[in-house]
Amino acid sequence: MQNLAMSHSEIISGHSDHQSNADTSSDLYAKQTLPNNSNTHNKLIQEFHSMYSTYTGSPFDAESAINVELVDSVIRGLKRGRAAGPDGVSAKHLHFSHPIICVLLSILVKLILKYPYVPDAFWYWHDYSTAERG
Secondary structure, three states, X not given: OOOXXXXXXXXXXXXXXXHHHHHHHHHHHHHHOOOXXXXXHHHHHHHHHHHHHOOOOOOOOHXXXXXXXXXXXXXXXXXXXXXXXXXXXXXXXXXXXXXXXXXXXXXXHXXXXXOOOOOHHHHXXXXXXXXXXX
16 A cells, blocks of 8 residues: 555645755745844844853852752652662662762762862763773
């Protein structure tokens, strides 16, 4: 049985082949996105580039962004039943650990973000996980 969707062809602006339809649609879209006024358009482009060149983004405040509730929700969202990392800790261990672990992990993450230092053991885990994936 022939696929009806494949045998049916749309006719757009007198064209029925796919390439002509794509070109026609592209031309229509390009016309719709042209600026109304080229002077205003050029002024807005210059304003954007001026603002973009000095943009630094919003400051990231680790103290308010990283908290015990966030760490707890991340731990609760981990999939259990997965293999443990090279340190022997699995999601199941974290899930059933004492609640103080969330406090300690939130402090650890804040310190890592505050001071540009990541413990060597973190890199070992990263190398291990990417090597396993091949």
